[in-house]
Amino acid sequence: MGNTERSLSELAEYLDAELVGNADHRISGIADLQCASASELSFINQESYLQYLPQSTTGAVILNADFADKYAGNKLIVANTYLAYAKVSALFESLSELTVGIHPSAVVAASANVAPNAAIGANCVIGEHARIGSGARLYSGVSVGDRASVDDNTLVHPNVVIYHGVSLGKNCVIHSGTVIGSDGFGFAPSRDGWKKIHQLGAVVVGDNVEIGSNCSIDRGALGNTVIHDGVIIDNLVHIAHNVKIGKRSAIAGCVGIAGSANIGENCTVAGAVAINGHISIADNSHFHGGTIVTKGNTEAGVFASTPPMQDVKKWRRNSVRYTQLDDMASRIKQLEKQLKTLLPSNTEEK
Numbered sequence: 001m002g003n004t005e006r007s008l009s010e011l012a013e014y015l016d017a018e019l020v021g022n023a024d025h026r027i028s029g030i031a032d033l034q035c036a037s038a039s040e041l042s043f044i045n046q047e048s049y050l051q052y053l054p055q056s057t058t059g060a061v062i063l064n065a066d067f068a069d070k071y072a073g074n075k076l077i078v079a080n081t082y083l084a085y086a087k088v089s090a091l092f093e094s095l096s097e098l099t100v101g102i103h104p105s106a107v108v109a110a111s112a113n114v115a116p117n118a119a120i121g122a123n124c125v126i127g128e129h130a131r132i133g134s135g136a137r138l139y140s141g142v143s144v145g146d147r148a149s150v151d152d153n154t155l156v157h158p159n160v161v162i163y164h165g166v167s168l169g170k171n172c173v174i175h176s177g178t179v180i181g182s183d184g185f186g187f188a189p190s191r192d193g194w195k196k197i198h199q200l201g202a203v204v205v206g207d208n209v210e211i212g213s214n215c216s217i218d219r220g221a222l223g224n225t226v227i228h229d230g231v232i233i234d235n236l237v238h239i240a241h242n243v244k245i246g247k248r249s250a251i252a253g254c255v256g257i258a259g260s261a262n263i264g265e266n267c268t269v270a271g272a273v274a275i276n277g278h279i280s281i282a283d284n285s286h287f288h289g290g291t292i293v294t295k296g297n298t299e300a301g302v303f304a305s306t307p308p309m310q311d312v313k314k315w316r317r318n319s320v321r322y323t324q325l326d327d328m329a330s331r332i333k334q335l336e337k338q339l340k341t342l343l344p345s346n347t348e349e350k
Contacts (some may be wrong), residue, residue: 005029006091011041012076014091015084017062021074027059029092032087043085056339062088069311098137109146127164145181151207163219169207169229177214180205182223184218184241184259197221199241206230212237212253221259234271246283260295 005026012019021106026039033042033049036058043062044050053061053071060074062084068077077082098119106124112202114120115134124138127146132138135153142156145164150156154172162168163181174180186197201220206228209219212235219225222240227233227245234253239245243257248264251257255269258277263269267281270289275281288295288304297303310318 002121004037004091008074008076010087011060011091014079015062015076015087016079017076017084019076020068020076021060025059025074030089031058033058041088045081045085065107081181098139103140108247115152121158131150133170141221148181157213163203165202166205166219167202169209170206171208175211175212175213175215175235178211178216180211180217181219182216184221186221186241186259201225201242206247209233215239218243218259228265252289 005028007023008019008021008025008027009023011017011027028039029039029041031037031040033044033052033056036042036056038057038059040058041060041062043060044067050067050070054234060076061071062076062078062081063071064079064081065077066289068075098121100117100119102114102120103122103124105122106120106126108114108120108126109128109130111128112126112130112132114126114132115136117134118132118136120126120132121140121142122136123140124142126132126144127148129147130144131149132144133150133152133154136150138144138150138156139158141159143161144150145162146168147164148162148166151160151170153170154168156174157176160174161179163184166181167317168174181203183199186199187194188197199219199221199274201222201224203217203219203225204227208229209227209231211233214235215233215237216330217225217227217239223242225239225241225243225309228247230248231245231251233251236254237251238256240257240259242260243263245251245263246267248265249263249267249269251269251270254272255275257263257275260278262280264281264283264285266284269275270287272290273287273293275293276295279293282297282300284300285297286302290306291303292305293303310332
């Protein structure tokens with residue numbers, strides 16, 4: 001929508017918000033409450049931020065009805081503050097627009113099908129029989145392999161590599177440095193060393209998917225790796241061959257998902273989680289950061305496996321005790337046996 005000024009009345013209509021204050025006041029951007037200027041918009045999502053209101057010079061604040069009486073200045077009152085912030089952020093997007101058409105330095109195969117209103121940036125390479133949909137935007141240095149497709153209104157940031165046969169859905173966003181469709185880690189041992197298993201599947205990405213920077217998503221060995229509609233993936237995530245990720249699931253940074261794992265719908269996977277291969281995760285499962293998921297689950301829930309942070313001296317003592325648990329369990333069993341021999345078998349409860 002571009003980086004242009006908006007009046008508070010326009011913002012209120014756009015957000016379906018109740019406006020209290022000067023309807024004609026102009027807003028040119030969004031900033032933190034602590035540093036926002038009179039031409040910028042802020043929001044309050046948590047009570048702890050109310051302390052910054054008295055000193056704030058912001059032009060207006062997005063807040064909910066519970067906090068509305070805490071601020072006397074211009075305000076937009078909404079039911080869901082964070083969602084309103086997400087919506088209004090689109091109005092002030094600062095990404096430079098690509099010119100519709102194919103840049104002179106791009107290399108496009110004669111058999112490729114590029115929509116007339118797509119935008120292909122400098123030094124892009126588009127392979128044989130590839131398809132680029134209506135309104136798609138490929139920034140500089142994007143490589144699209146043979147028979148791959150980028151569907152309508154999908155945005156691909158600079159230096160993304162989309163291998164042969166990969167399919168990206170509509171309205172997706174792929175960030176820089178990500179590789180989609182590289183070979184899965186498939187090798188067969190032999191007397192002469194590892195024998196490569198050629199990966200014959202592809203990657204299928206649904207609609208409205210966002211994938212962060214420097215991710216690696218492997219193609220399937222036989223079938224496809226599949227990322228369903230509405231999935232969001234953070235930076236530095238590795239998704240191995242034949243993984244399936246269900247609709248609207250969210251994967252945070254530095255997650256590793258091993259081959260043929262099946263992640264359900266509406267799951268959240270926090271940072272640095274490791275998920276074993278060939279397991280299934282139920283819909284609506286949620287994993288805390290650093291969890292090591294060695295087996296699947298059939299019911300929704302919240303899961304964690306790593307201990308919380310503690311003082312290093314306490315951690316050292318507990319680490320030693322952890323190594324003693326097996327011995328301690330054996331000793332407890334021995335004590336229980338000895339206790340049974342000492343107690344009369346017909347002891348009555350008092």
